[in-house]
Amino acid sequence: MATDRPLTAKGLATRARIVAAAADLVFHRGAAQVALADVQAAADVSGSQLYHYFTDRDDLLRAVAVHRAAELVANQGPVDTLPALRAWVEANIALIAADNAAGGCRLGSLVPQLAETDPQTRATLSTAFHDWIAHLAAGLTTMTATGVLPPTADPHRLATLLVAALEGGILLAQAQRDITPMRTALEAALDHIASLATSP
Amino acid sequence: MATDRPLTAKGLATRARIVAAAADLVFHRGAAQVALADVQAAADVSGSQLYHYFTDRDDLLRAVAVHRAAELVANQGPVDTLPALRAWVEANIALIAADNAAGGCRLGSLVPQLAETDPQTRATLSTAFHDWIAHLAAGLTTMTATGVLPPTADPHRLATLLVAALEGGILLAQAQRDITPMRTALEAALDHIASLATSP
Incomplete structure (x- = not known):
């Protein structure tokens, strides 16, 4: 995360929306075809919002993997x-x-x-x-x-x-x-x- | 292939060297991390040589898949x-x-x-x-x-x-x-x- 401050409920929801949008794009296009601008558009957030939650693209892709792992546990x-x-x-x-x-x-x-x-x-x-x-x-x-x-x-x-x-x-x-x-x-x-x- | 003329033996060898270099890079780094400039350097060919054999990066990656499929058949x-x-x-x-x-x-x-x-x-x-x-x-x-x-x-x-x-x-x-x-x-x-x- 790009910030050390604890996230508010609204912040957590925004972060989750970004990760879900990124995960969906990665699934449908493959990770190589997903730019941060695509995720911004899909999650309807600004670039500065995105960088508030993630240091860079790799950081966001890391969150996508964590999201998919959590999904798997939830569906067991x-x-x-x-x-x-x-x-x-x-x-x-x-x-x-x-x-x-x-x-x-x-x-x-x-x-x-x-x-x-x-x-x-x-x-x-x-x-x-x-x-x-x-x-x-x-x-x-x-x-x-x-x-x-x-x-x-x-x-x-x-x-x-x-x-x-x-x-x-x-x-x-x-x-x-x-x-x-x-x-x-x-x-x-x-x-x-x-x-x-x-x-x- | 970017040319319709039949390849000479030397041309076939150069093409095979490019494909083998690309396949090796894709294996070690993942396709997303492989640029045409990397393949050029690894195969020791010029950009114009590379474009003589392949129309673009996708065309080269297609040849990598064909190469891996042929390898599999050869090793059966x-x-x-x-x-x-x-x-x-x-x-x-x-x-x-x-x-x-x-x-x-x-x-x-x-x-x-x-x-x-x-x-x-x-x-x-x-x-x-x-x-x-x-x-x-x-x-x-x-x-x-x-x-x-x-x-x-x-x-x-x-x-x-x-x-x-x-x-x-x-x-x-x-x-x-x-x-x-x-x-x-x-x-x-x-x-x-x-x-x-x-x-x-």
Whole structure:
């Protein structure tokens, strides 16, 4: 933040509006195509307002990554039964299908775009993925406790497969402008987890 | 290409040197950080030489995507037995581990960077992934013919899972600067394929 003073409620709202506008532009155009002037116009703020909240463009892109990570945490539902896991898959497919995979993953597409140029953003994305995998692993651990999965199942390994299949599936869907590879990859990952299940 | 005349052997070599230099810069810095002047310096060519081969920066980036797609085809080995599939996984992990996942996948990282801004590049990437999945599916189809996998195994579905786990695993590894999630995701995908195998 460009100011050390605590923000007022109005200030926080303005800052959030700028970040949301920037995140939307980055999603639809790619980060490289987003200038501060575009964000100013989209958020309906002046340049001096923008610089009041962000030191520069990199600082704003950092806030976009934090915003996408927070969004992910806010949308984490239960994943501790096989039906809940299937619902998680369907919700993610519906989200990406809404844009026919254009723009890719709101969080994952930031990795190739921003991770190499900004270590702080890379750390934000790394933590977000770490927490996402941990959330899924916790659900799968519950499934071993409730006997849905056998004690030999490795929750962290299965959770990593799920997130990788999701991110890789979205990448393929974005390239092909077709949601099918995302669905196929995630259903294959679910096949694997279901095949480990000890009871119908 | 900026010229319609056929290129001489020397011209082809110069063009290839420019594309290789651009691909290397895009891999290490990200496409957004690569200006034509950087490519000129790295390939040791003049601006007029560069414009002799490419109409503009987008045209050069298109050639980078074609180059990465061709590289992928050139490096496709046999994947028609379980040991060959494991070797394919290890070779890919070794390639990404060499840079500790910095830069991500040479092909896949181009999707979030270039697919939204250039339809021709998106089509190049889409075809490359389509062919990659088809190559793996052909290997898995052979495995069903030789009895390694049962007739009920779905080669295209398993091939899609493999490429998605690889691309998603690289994305996680790039964010975390740690090859582990790539290995974990791919080994989990191999677990699934091995669990379908009809004989030891």
